[in-house]
Amino acid sequence: MDNKKASKKDVDKNLKQKQLENHKVINDGEFMTTNQGLKVSEDEMSLKAGTRGPTIMDDFHFREKMTHFDHERIPERIVHARGQGAHGIFESYQDLSEITMADFLSEKGKRTPLFCRFSTVAGSRGSADTVRDARGWAVKFYTQKGNYDLVSNNMPVFFIHDGIKFPDFVHAVKPEPHNEIPQAASAHDTFWDFITQNQEAAHMVMWAMSDRAIPRSLRMMEGFGVHTYRMVNKQGKSRFVKFHWKPLLGTHSLVWDEAQKINGKNPDFHRQDLWDSIEMGNYPEYELGIQILENEDEFKFDFDILDATKLWPEELVPVKIIGKMILNKNPDNFFAETEQVAFHPGHVVPGIDFTNDPLLQGRLFSYTDTQLIRLGGPNFHEIPINRPIVAIHNNQRDGYNRQDINIGQTSYHRNGLNGNYPRTASPEEGGYHHYEEKVEGYKIRARSDSFDDHFTQAIMFYNSLSKPEQKHLRDAFSFEVSKCKSEMVQKNTIEMFNNVDHDIARDIAMAVGLPVPKKKEIKVGLKSPALSQENTRKSYKTRKIMAILSEGFDEKYVDLIKELKSSGVQVEVLSTHLGEIKSSGEKTVKAEQTLLTGHPVLYDALYVIGGKKQDKEFESKTEEFLMEAFKHYKPVFLAKEKSSLFKKAKLGEPGVLVDDTENNIEKILEMLSNHRFWDRKIY
Numbered sequence: 001m002d003n004k005k006a007s008k009k010d011v012d013k014n015l016k017q018k019q020l021e022n023h024k025v026i027n028d029g030e031f032m033t034t035n036q037g038l039k040v041s042e043d044e045m046s047l048k049a050g051t052r053g054p055t056i057m058d059d060f061h062f063r064e065k066m067t068h069f070d071h072e073r074i075p076e077r078i079v080h081a082r083g084q085g086a087h088g089i090f091e092s093y094q095d096l097s098e099i100t101m102a103d104f105l106s107e108k109g110k111r112t113p114l115f116c117r118f119s120t121v122a123g124s125r126g127s128a129d130t131v132r133d134a135r136g137w138a139v140k141f142y143t144q145k146g147n148y149d150l151v152s153n154n155m156p157v158f159f160i161h162d163g164i165k166f167p168d169f170v171h172a173v174k175p176e177p178h179n180e181i182p183q184a185a186s187a188h189d190t191f192w193d194f195i196t197q198n199q200e201a202a203h204m205v206m207w208a209m210s211d212r213a214i215p216r217s218l219r220m221m222e223g224f225g226v227h228t229y230r231m232v233n234k235q236g237k238s239r240f241v242k243f244h245w246k247p248l249l250g251t252h253s254l255v256w257d258e259a260q261k262i263n264g265k266n267p268d269f270h271r272q273d274l275w276d277s278i279e280m281g282n283y284p285e286y287e288l289g290i291q292i293l294e295n296e297d298e299f300k301f302d303f304d305i306l307d308a309t310k311l312w313p314e315e316l317v318p319v320k321i322i323g324k325m326i327l328n329k330n331p332d333n334f335f336a337e338t339e340q341v342a343f344h345p346g347h348v349v350p351g352i353d354f355t356n357d358p359l360l361q362g363r364l365f366s367y368t369d370t371q372l373i374r375l376g377g378p379n380f381h382e383i384p385i386n387r388p389i390v391a392i393h394n395n396q397r398d399g400y401n402r403q404d405i406n407i408g409q410t411s412y413h414r415n416g417l418n419g420n421y422p423r424t425a426s427p428e429e430g431g432y433h434h435y436e437e438k439v440e441g442y443k444i445r446a447r448s449d450s451f452d453d454h455f456t457q458a459i460m461f462y463n464s465l466s467k468p469e470q471k472h473l474r475d476a477f478s479f480e481v482s483k484c485k486s487e488m489v490q491k492n493t494i495e496m497f498n499n500v501d502h503d504i505a506r507d508i509a510m511a512v513g514l515p516v517p518k519k520k521e522i523k524v525g526l527k528s529p530a531l532s533q534e535n536t537r538k539s540y541k542t543r544k545i546m547a548i549l550s551e552g553f554d555e556k557y558v559d560l561i562k563e564l565k566s567s568g569v570q571v572e573v574l575s576t577h578l579g580e581i582k583s584s585g586e587k588t589v590k591a592e593q594t595l596l597t598g599h600p601v602l603y604d605a606l607y608v609i610g611g612k613k614q615d616k617e618f619e620s621k622t623e624e625f626l627m628e629a630f631k632h633y634k635p636v637f638l639a640k641e642k643s644s645l646f647k648k649a650k651l652g653e654p655g656v657l658v659d660d661t662e663n664n665i666e667k668i669l670e671m672l673s674n675h676r677f678w679d680r681k682i683y
Helices: 008-020 058-071 163-173 191-195 198-210 256-265 269-279 336-341 356-376 456-464 467-480 487-497 502-512 554-566 616-631 645-648 665-674
Strands: 082-092 111-120 135-143 148-151 229-232 237-245 287-293 319-329 542-551 569-577 577-581 588-591 605-610 638-639 656-659
Touching: 082 135, 082 269, 082 336, 111 319, 111 577, 163 191, 163 356, 191 356, 191 487, 191 645, 198 487, 237 319, 269 319, 356 554, 467 487, 467 502, 487 502, 542 554, 542 616, 554 569, 554 588, 554 665, 569 588, 577 656, 616 638, 656 665
Parallel strands: 542 569, 542 605, 605 638, 638 656
Antiparallel strands: 082 111, 082 319, 111 135, 135 148, 229 237, 237 287, 287 319, 577 588
16 A cells, blocks of 8 residues: 555555454354363363362363453553543545644545544543543544544643642542542542642633533534644644544533433433444544644743643634544444553654643653553553554564564664664654754753733633523532532632632532622633534534324324434434334334333433323323423423423423424424523523
C-alpha cells in the first residue's frame, strides 16, 4: 500500500482487518482444548482419588481453567473506570498540509479507522451512567503513520493547573476513605473542601454543576481536548491548537431529577443508548474542529493559553471544522476491546506536538505508568485493540505477556551484525521530530502569575447561560453543598462562589441555613453564546417516544407510528402486556414494554394514545407518566379523548399537543427537535 495516498478501499480493508484481527468465534464443530491446544475429554468433573475422594494435583485442566477464571478481572482504571466504546471511521474534510504534517489530515476525503471510548470519571466500573460527572472522550486513530490518541473530556477545562495535584484531586472526589461513601458523586465534604482550598478549580466546578455534567446521551455531548497542543507543518512552522468534537445531533442534557431516577431505572442508560443506536444503524456522528492561534499571538489575551482551567472563547478564536467521526460498529467483546484499550496523550504522529501546559506535561508521564499495572506490563501495545495498522520494528524485547516472536541475533542500536536495522528515520523519511522551542530559566517549583485569575472565566460561563441553565446550576450547587456535613466547608464554598455570582452564593446559603454574604461588585466581561446549550443544533433524529396504548386504540395510530419511525424517530409502544395489541380495526402493533418496565425518564417524549380497554390501573399509571414527562419539560402528545385522565394534562402549557387532526407529524417533529419546553409552568 502507498502510505502517502491510501485509497478509500485500502483504508476500509484495513479497518475490516483491524476489527477482525485476533477474533475467535465459537464454532460448534471445534473440539474443546486447553490453552496449550490439548483436546479436553472431560469438563464437568475434576480428577479425584476415587469417586468420593479429594481432587488431585494431576488435574492440570482444572487448575488452568480455575486459574484463568480467578484472574478474569484486571485492576480497573483509577479514574474513567466505567466506559463504553465503539469502532468507527474519521473522514477529513480538506487537505490541512499547510497547518500540519499529520497524515490522516493530509487530503480531502481521507478515511482513518478509529476506536472511541466514552466514560465517567469518578465512579467505579459498577457505578451508574447518569451521575453528575465529567465524561471522558478518548479516540484512537489507526493512522498510516502510527496510532494517534486524542484524549478528551466533555468539558473544555479542568480543575487544576499542574499534574502534580491530580492525585490530590482524585483522592478528594473519590468515596471518602473511612467509609467508602459516596460512590460516583462529588456531593461530599472532601470534594468541596478541595475545591475551596484550591480555587483555581472555580471555572471547572461551574461546568460540573451545569447541565453539561448530565448529558442526555453520549451521542449528544461535545468533546474538548482541554489542553493547548501544537500543529506543525513540513516547513517546521508551528501553531497552537485546541481540539473540539461537535455532535451532529446537538448538545443536550437531562434534568437532575430525571438523571437520578434513570440511575435506578436503568444504570446502563448511556451505554445501552450508544449500543442500540449503532445496532439500529443510527450511527453517532461528530465533527472535529480546531481553534488555531499563531505563535505570535500567544500573549494576546487576558488569560494564559497554556492554563488548562481556561478556554479560548469561540467568539475570539473561531472553531474550524476539519472532519467527521462516524461510530459504526460495536465491540465484539467488551473486555478485549473497551476494557483493554489503552490511551495516552503522548501517542502522537508527525505534525502534532505538545506545549508546556503543566497539566499536560504531567499526563505525558502518568498514562504509560498506569497501563503497566492495569494491563500486566510493558507489552500492552500488543493487545489487538491497541495494535497500530502499521508494522512495529524496534529493539524492545521480553517482559510480561510478550506476543511478538522476534527473530534474529541483535536487539540493540547501533549494530553492525544486522546492518544497523531497525534504523532511525529522518524527518524527511517520516521520522517524528519534536518542534524546536527555545526553553531557558531557573529550575524552580513555581507557576506563572498569568495563571492567577480564577474567576473571570467562571463569571463568563455563568453569564453566557440561559436563565433555565443558570437555575439548574444554582440548584446543583445547593444540592451538593447541602450534602456536606462540615459547616466550615459550606461557609468556604459560599464565600468562594460569591466571587462568581451573588445569586449562587445566596442560594447555597439559604439551602444550608447559613447567613447570605454581602453582594460583591463583579466586573462582567465577555459573554460566549457558544457555551449555552440553548444555542445548539436541534434535531428530532433518533429521539425516542414512549407511546402508551391499550386494546381497541384508534387504528390510525398504526400508520402514525410507522410514519414517525420512517422519519428517523424511535417509537417504543407500551401497554398492559407485551406482544400484539389490537386496534379498533384490523391493524395491530407490538408492545415492547409494559407499564411496569417502562418509564418516561427513559424517553424524550410521551404520546398517550389510550384505547377502549382502559382500566383504573392503566389510567392511574398513565396519569403518573403524564405528570413525570410534564415536570421534566418534555413534549407531551395526547389523542383526543373525553377521559378525565386528559383533563389533568395542563393542555394550555407549552409543549403539549392534542391530536385533533388527521396529520400532526410535522408539529410532532418540530416539538421533538425542541427537546425541552423551559417556559412551561411546573405546578
